[in-house]
Amino acid sequence: MFGSSMIEVAIGVIFIYLSLSLVCTAANELIASLTKWRAKTLAEGIRNLLQYDKGMEHQLYNHPLVRGLYRKGKMPSYIPSRTFAIALMDIVIPHHDPENPDRSRTLDKIRDVVGRLTDDRISKDLKEVLLVLMNETESNLIESGLDIKKTETALNKLRENIEIWFNNSMERVSGWYKRKIQVLTFGLALLFTCVLNVDTVSITRSLSNDSTLRAALVTIAEKSNRKSFPPADGNKANTGAAFKEFKKEIAELQQLGIPLGWNIPGSKPAGWGWLTKILGLLLTAGAASLGAPFWFDILNKFVSVRSTGKAPEETPKSPKEETKH
The missing domain is CATH 1.10.238 (Recoverin; domain 1)
Known part of the structure; x- marks a missing residue:
């Protein structure tokens, strides 16, 4: 079915966003830990509070x-x-x-x-x-x-x-820190996206045109949805484990035939094709910067929709909420 194939394409793309956002989160937590960002931001907040x-x-x-x-x-x-x-x-x-x-x-x-x-x-x-x-x-x-x-x-x-x-x-200090982390996360996402050529437009096109590739990626996504991931806590060992898992997933995706990397045919478009390429890369970086918890929740919902054949039921509303509509 057309609707079913679109859901499978979405699951595949979301899984790639999740994988990328996990390694970005692990990397920015490690950087924040090594540079003592939290402590320095707190000190700046207290300095401001105490009127310098x-x-x-x-x-x-x-x-x-x-x-x-x-x-x-x-x-x-x-x-x-x-x-x-x-x-x-x-x-x-x-x-x-x-x-x-x-x-x-x-x-x-x-x-x-x-x-x-x-x-x-x-x-x-x-x-x-x-x-x-x-x-x-x-x-x-x-x-x-x-x-x-x-x-x-x-x-x-x-x-x-x-x-x-x-x-x-x-x-306010928490707001400062979140903005710093958001900028760092987007920068890391853009870096990984460009290095690995994770092009949303190209990936979506490939999944839409290849049912076998689509089914294989959905299977991987569903298995991944049930496993635990190394915590992103700034610990060097956990960050190393996250990078190792990400490297393994990228290799597995490339083996399936997902268009990742710059050595595959058509990875370097000519002329106006670069506009589409840049758009695809920016879409990926922007999506990955939303964070792993966001995409993990979205992936859960799409997997649930595909498994049951219908959207998850809405949370029952209280009588007060019903009377408002």
Whole structure:
């Protein structure tokens, strides 16, 4: 059937996208691990959060709670918000006032101490941020009907506000990191695509015209769909295993007759044919950069459609959702 053959073509192309995206993911995780991208991006985010106060940044990273997150002398790639808040408060706020222990860390006392900190202790910009957080804490306590003079209540609320401030900033940091990874993934996908001549247009044409080739590739895709893959965690051994598996799959695909590589007939078109070739390569690189989880999920769905002969049933909707339509 025409519909069945189109599904098989889609499964074949998706499997190739999945194979390529797996090795790209493994490669970018290895690069991120070797270059310490996560730790460096976190440090840049904290630097921005602390208003580029180098002294405060140094004290924070050398605080015992943060030092405990180091691994073999390497800077942490993740700091819990509570750890950050406690460390920052510990650095900025005095621990104890022997002459007035009940008011040693009340909100008024903290605001007064922070306001009097000199520029060599804390930058003007960071001081202003902390004072804003303290004013917000006071407003929160008043709105909640809580006693702003009660030390424990004030400190807990201030810590919560610092945690919220930190988490909001870390969301932006996560965005920075994802954009870096997306650019790297596309670059790697484009590199592998061009080196191996993984042309979506050419592959689709070959699968559409050859039922035997199509059936063989679908069989490989279905078997691959049931096996596990080396984790993409930046580990050199796992990355090596991923490259070994990818090399094996490419050799198997070439043996079947899938048009991969630059040594096959028609791999180097003439004239305007290069426009189609470039389009095919860009389509492959763009698709592979979407990531292995995306294509693994899509492959599962297409294999399910082919196996059952119908699309998977939609998730039942709740009565509330039904009434909206």
